[in-house]
Amino acid sequence: MKTQTKTFAALLILLASMAFTLKTTGYKVGDTATDFKLKNVDGKFVSLKDYSNAKGYIVIFTCNHCPYAKAYEQRIIELDKKYSPQGYPVVAINPNDPVSYPDDSYDNMVKRSKEKNYPFPYLIDETQDVAKVYGATKTPHVYLLDKSLKVQYIGAIDDNSESAKEVKDKYLEKAIAELLQGKPVTISETKAVGCGIKWKKTN
Amino acid sequence: MNRLNLLFLIIITMAVYRPLAAQNKALAVIDFKSLAPKLQASGDSLKIVNFWATWCRPCVEELKYFKLAADTFSSQKVKFIFVSLDFKSQKEKVEQFWAKNKIKGSIYLLEDDPNKWINQIDSSWTGEIPYTLIIPSNSKSSKVNGELKNYTELQSLINNNLTK
Numbered sequence: 001m002k003t004q005t006k007t008f009a010a011l012l013i014l015l016a017s018m019a020f021t022l023k024t025t026g027y028k029v030g031d032t033a034t035d036f037k038l039k040n041v042d043g044k045f046v047s048l049k050d051y052s053n054a055k056g057y058i059v060i061f062t063c064n065h066c067p068y069a070k071a072y073e074q075r076i077i078e079l080d081k082k083y084s085p086q087g088y089p090v091v092a093i094n095p096n097d098p099v100s101y102p103d104d105s106y107d108n109m110v111k112r113s114k115e116k117n118y119p120f121p122y123l124i125d126e127t128q129d130v131a132k133v134y135g136a137t138k139t140p141h142v143y144l145l146d147k148s149l150k151v152q153y154i155g156a157i158d159d160n161s162e163s164a165k166e167v168k169d170k171y172l173e174k175a176i177a178e179l180l181q182g183k184p185v186t187i188s189e190t191k192a193v194g195c196g197i198k199w200k201k202t203n
Numbered sequence: 204m205n206r207l208n209l210l211f212l213i214i215i216t217m218a219v220y221r222p223l224a225a226q227n228k229a230l231a232v233i234d235f236k237s238l239a240p241k242l243q244a245s246g247d248s249l250k251i252v253n254f255w256a257t258w259c260r261p262c263v264e265e266l267k268y269f270k271l272a273a274d275t276f277s278s279q280k281v282k283f284i285f286v287s288l289d290f291k292s293q294k295e296k297v298e299q300f301w302a303k304n305k306i307k308g309s310i311y312l313l314e315d316d317p318n319k320w321i322n323q324i325d326s327s328w329t330g331e332i333p334y335t336l337i338i339p340s341n342s343k344s345s346k347v348n349g350e351l352k353n354y355t356e357l358q359s360l361i362n363n364n365l366t367k
Contacts, residue, residue: 193330196331
């Protein structure tokens, strides 16, 4: 091989390897998400593939302690009641470290889901690997997936965390409606404030 | 006590009360349109803008570093701006917290749709707090996404960004 070709080849390999390291961790819209197998509050393990009739999935990273998660709790329950029959179930995942945030322990998850009669699975991400792979940074943080697990929407549930009554823009519901109509999602990413995910302290 | 001493006592009380009362003043609740100009680089001062909330434990923990910095750098050209992202229904709680902690600097409660303002500050910020903006007077802004580990980290950031 000519020296010039070798140089270019080496440069291409270097650039390709840099592309992988420079990539921000977590999913972008259009990426295909991974499935998982996480423990639910009823002791059983849940994966997305368990939903044989789903048209898609509303994956929401949420928890017990965060005021934003609490403010959205009822809205998340209502989302499941409205969209699960239409093929888009809510799958809630708590990624927080229960050592530093005991309110987010498995036992407290069980307690809360019973108190509020959660109609959706409330899964514990014990190793926090699912949150890391998805790129979730806060609670609540939504990932709307289609049937093939392609990420169609990331971000906020709506435009007003504090008050459901004052909501003007239901970002997530608009995206689901578009998918149900077989249309592309027009606003596929939105921002919201939330509590940072409580990562475990590594040694 | 005699009348003169009473008079002195009244004067002393008034002198002390007025500054204390000023710290309990009402918190300004503003939208992003009103906040944005305050995030512009100042002609001569370094601006440190901290986004926090009373319910955010790491935010409250690092506020003690900001309090110390605001005191330590009070004679230098550094402006501290604190933006609370508490719910507006928690305004009084924020006011009480602020009055109790006596941190020098401007304090606002931002009430606006984050989807409209987060990207205007930093498109890579996904909305988790704490978050701190460092806005030097004549060079590029930078940020700290997450909590400061200790006071030294904040002190270094300020020293490195003050105009020489």
